[in-house]
Amino acid sequence: MSESINRRDFIKTSTAAVGITTIASGITLTTFAANKDPVKNNKRWGMLIDTKRLSGQEIDIMVNACKQEHGWGSEKHSVGDQKPSWIKKVKVKDRLTQKETSLPLMCQHCEHPPCVDVCPTNASMKRNDGIVLVDRHLCIGCRYCMMACPYDARSFVHEDLTNQKAHMPRGKGTVESCTLCVHKVDEGEQPACVASVNSEAIIFGDLKDSNSKISKTLRKIQSTQIRADLNLNTGVRYSGI
Amino acid sequence: MATIFAQYSNNLSGNSDATYRTTSFHESVSNIRKMHPEFLKHKRDETLRKGVRTEENSLKECINCHANTNENTGHYIGINDQGQFCSSCHKEVSVSVDCFSCHRTTPAEGH
Numbered sequence: 001m002s003e004s005i006n007r008r009d010f011i012k013t014s015t016a017a018v019g020i021t022t023i024a025s026g027i028t029l030t031t032f033a034a035n036k037d038p039v040k041n042n043k044r045w046g047m048l049i050d051t052k053r054l055s056g057q058e059i060d061i062m063v064n065a066c067k068q069e070h071g072w073g074s075e076k077h078s079v080g081d082q083k084p085s086w087i088k089k090v091k092v093k094d095r096l097t098q099k100e101t102s103l104p105l106m107c108q109h110c111e112h113p114p115c116v117d118v119c120p121t122n123a124s125m126k127r128n129d130g131i132v133l134v135d136r137h138l139c140i141g142c143r144y145c146m147m148a149c150p151y152d153a154r155s156f157v158h159e160d161l162t163n164q165k166a167h168m169p170r171g172k173g174t175v176e177s178c179t180l181c182v183h184k185v186d187e188g189e190q191p192a193c194v195a196s197v198n199s200e201a202i203i204f205g206d207l208k209d210s211n212s213k214i215s216k217t218l219r220k221i222q223s224t225q226i227r228a229d230l231n232l233n234t235g236v237r238y239s240g241i
Numbered sequence: 242m243a244t245i246f247a248q249y250s251n252n253l254s255g256n257s258d259a260t261y262r263t264t265s266f267h268e269s270v271s272n273i274r275k276m277h278p279e280f281l282k283h284k285r286d287e288t289l290r291k292g293v294r295t296e297e298n299s300l301k302e303c304i305n306c307h308a309n310t311n312e313n314t315g316h317y318i319g320i321n322d323q324g325q326f327c328s329s330c331h332k333e334v335s336v337s338v339d340c341f342s343c344h345r346t347t348p349a350e351g352h
Contacts, residue, residue: 038291125290135289136343164345166301171343186292 035186044111044130045180045235046207047194048214048223049104052240053201056102059089063104065196069181071165077158084155086178087193092241101241104193106178107132107153108226109235115145115154124175130207130235131180139174146175150227153177180235207235266306281340300340305348319346 067073072084087106093099113132115124123138124145134145134154146154154177157170164170167183181191189195194204205214223239225232267273273280284298296302307326308317321327321341331338 035292035294038287038293127290127292129292133289135286137285137289160342162346164343166304166345166349169343169345174343182292183294186294 039127039129041128044207045185046214047236048203048217050201050239051101051103058197059102059104061196062193063087065192069192070168075159082158103238103241105151108151109180111233114148118144118148131182133179134175136174141173143175150230300344308347317347321346
C-alpha cells in the first residue's frame with residue numbers, strides 16, 4: 001500500500017504534530033499534540049539491537065518490562081506452548097566455533113510480513129509506519145499467521161482474561177504479538193523494552209530518516225537481519241551475531 | 242425504554258465530572274444513544290489501523306467517564322457489570338456486548 005503526501009498535507013501534519021517551545025537558553029520543551037492525523041508512510045520504525053552490549057540478565061529485564069507494560073505472562077491455565085511470549089531470550093550457537101550469543105527475539109516488523117499475507121480476515125496488518133499488528137476486532141483465531149511467522153513471534157490467548165491494561169486489550173481466541181509499543185510510539189516515547197536497558201545497547205528510531213541515530217549507526221556498523229534469506233526486510237536488526 | 246434511560250441517567254449522576262462532560266462532550270445524547278455502535282466501530286479502525294488517537298468516540302474515554310465506584314470501598318465497578326452503564330440498556334434489549342472480552346472494564350490504574 002503506498003500513500004503519496006502532497007505539500008499541503010505535509011505542512012498541515014508537521015505543524016499539528018509537534019510544537020517546540022524554548023523555555024530558557026539551551027532548554028526546549030517538545031509537546032506532542034493528540035494524533036489527529038493518520039500515520040503516514042514517511043516513517044518506518046525500527047530497532048537495532050547490539051547483542052555484544054546486552055547481557056543475558058538484561059534480556060530478562062527486557063522480557064519483564066514487556067510483560068509489565070502489556071500485562072501478559074500471568075495466565076493461570078495456559079501450559080507449555082500455550083503460554084504467550086511476545087518477546088523471548090534466544091541462545092544461538094555457532095556449531096563450528098562454539099560461540100554462544102543470547103538475543104531478544106520478538107516480532108521483527110517485516111516490510112513484507114508473511115503473517116499479513118496469509119491472514120484470511122485482514123486482521124493481521126501493517127500500519128503505514130511499518131508497525132505490524134493484529135486487529136483483534138477482526139481476528140478469528142485461525143492461527144495461520146502463527147504458522148507463517150518464521151520468528152515464532154506470535155502467541156494465541158487460550159483463556160479468559162480480566163483486568164487487562166487500558167492501552168492493551170487482550171482476549172481469549174485471538175492472536176497477539178509485539179506491537180513495538182505502538183501506544184507509546186504514537187505519543188513520541190520509546191518501546192518499554194528499549195527504555196528498560198542501557199541506551200547504547202538498543203537504538204530505536206526511524207529507518208527512513210537518514211539523520212536518525214539508528215540510520216547513522218546502520219550506515220557505519222555491520223548489522224544483520226535474522227533469516228535475511230527470506231527477503232522480508234525486517235525492521236528489527238541485530239549487530240554482534 | 243424510558244425507564245432504562247432513567248436508570249442510565251442515575252448511573253451518571255453519581256459522577257459529577259461525567260454529567261459535566263455529557264453536556265459538553267457529546268453533541269447530542271440522543272444521537273450517541275442511537276449511533277454509538279457505529280461511532281465506536283469507526284473509531285476503533287481509525288485508532289488501531291491508522292494511529293489516530295483522539296478522545297472523541299474512544300471506548301477508553303467512555304469507561305473513564307461512565308464507570309461508577311463502589312460507595313463503600315471506593316473501587317471502580319466494571320462498566321458491564323449488572324445494572325451498570327453498558328449493561329443496563331444492553332440487558333434490557335438482549336444485545337450482547339463483545340467489547341469487554343478484550344477491553345478493560347474500569348478506568349486505567351491510577352486514573
